[in-house]
Amino acid sequence: MRIEGFLQGSASRRPDKVALVTAGERLNYGDLDTLSDRLAGALSSRGVERGDRIVLFMENCREAVVGIFAALKAGAVLCPVNASTKPDKLAYLLNHCRATALLTHGRLLPAAKAALAQAPSVALTVATGRAGDAAEALSFDAALAASAPRPNRAGIDLDLAMLIYTSGSTGRPKGVMMTHQNVAAAAASITSYLENTADDVILSALPISFDYGLYQVLMAAKVGATLVLEKSFAYPQLIFETMAAERVTGFPIVPMMAAMMLQQKELRRGAFPHLRYITSTAAALPPAHIARLQELFPQVKLYSMYGLAECKRCTFMPPDELRRRPSSVGIPIPNTEAFVIDANGERAAPGVVGELVVRGAHVMKGYWEDPEATSCVLRPGPHPWEKLLHTGDLFRADEDGYLYFVGRRDDIIKSRGEKVSPKEVENVLYALVGVREAAVVGVPDPILGMAIKAILVVAPDAGLEPEDVIRHCKQHLEDFMVPKFLEFRDELPKTESGKISRRRLVTALAEAAL
């Protein structure tokens, strides 16, 4: 089934059921279906064709959800991009996928325009609010009010549904290609182990530019549940009030949110009687936090999970087993396989650390227009028609087959549950006049998981202050990539070949912390 079918199915079965709650406003399935039809018609009539890429540069809001389904209905490929992305990187992404259209907010138009000036493929911009000069952007309100002819054939489920850009060690993000079949397989597997039904009320404060957040929208539509979509977890108190008022049954989080929740002095045991499950992924959930969450919410099923953009989700821990194995990320999700291979590429024995490989219908088709990077991670599998995904993550299995994340093979840092490429941050630092050498590493942080630290050697006459460096980073990087710590040094440790050694820096920092 194509993914917009999730919405169409739920709308035809229960058009009056509340699909979405945003900023206190309710939208039912029938209306969500109608609005996304109208926007799809507006996109198609303005030149969006089957297979075209549409970049969604938006925060969590009603129009973003409409935009997701509209893009799919128009037969386009959805490319969600973090709303804090700065113009240079947005231009890079628009050009990389040769996007035809951009969906964004009025507030983000200045940044979008700066990017669009360098991205000639984009023929159409749709913006919320006062879109300013009508020539520069079509307003969402106008597109949603008018009834445009429905686009014809959107495609089949073998076609691409989305490109999820993911950071890599090279410093340039790669576009994970997911077909409708891939997404449907992942959504079916996940909703089955979470036991989602139409009675669920899911509260998500995760950005829709993150596959974890995007799938909350898709999976809610699949089962006909209600999604309460929040912009951020900036005000936990308000989120808790909403959880109680809306009788939320499902709460997907990342470990940073758990850390913030547990810092609340006034959180009472059994505070959310309707809450059925909490899921956590994107970074390791500390066993101490697992224990405290279980104590605070004894009736709630806590799912500790692991995944990567290249297959959406890989493993989940059955809640009943969590107490016995709090540091495990569990077993492969239903209808998939995931196992550890040793240095010879053979299945590893229990306890042996090796790379985790994955097979299943959820595995990506490859990286957009990057056959070389694709061939590094998608390699022949057991069947001649099959590719096995090499995750690049080090794992071990125990005697009972439960999997444990050991570490990454590359230098990617997980901060706030987001991937940060040290090279990408270093490239931005080197663009600042006066920076001679730069190394970016992760340092443990009780809230963020890992915090980003930049260690710099600057030219003495450059007059660079820490504020200058941070301001420069904020102008070019997403929020979660901006270093929290900065250190100026006279020199950085090098490898034998003269390259800066991040490993030696990390080791030295860890030793100093002891």
Added chain:
Amino acid sequence: MLSPDGEFMMRSETEREIRKFIEDSFVFREDRGGLSAEESLLDAGLIDSTGILELVAFLESAFGIAIADAEIVPDNLDSIQAITCYVQRKLATETRAA
């Protein structure tokens, strides 16, 4: 009791300190051209969850107040003006209680 002039001066000073922290700590893209006292920090995309934590830590330390979980809401924190009023209320309450 402070004279009306004294209160006005205290408020201005409080607002100045708060503005300085906000401007120093959070994004300042050159094209923004200064933040108005009433502008919503969240809507402007200037502050996120870690930003709120930093703001709360700063207010507690700079003004010697204790901020309860339930007080971490946009009504109290989402603009320079809201923060200033909130801090003033807290200081008045804590002075009376002392």
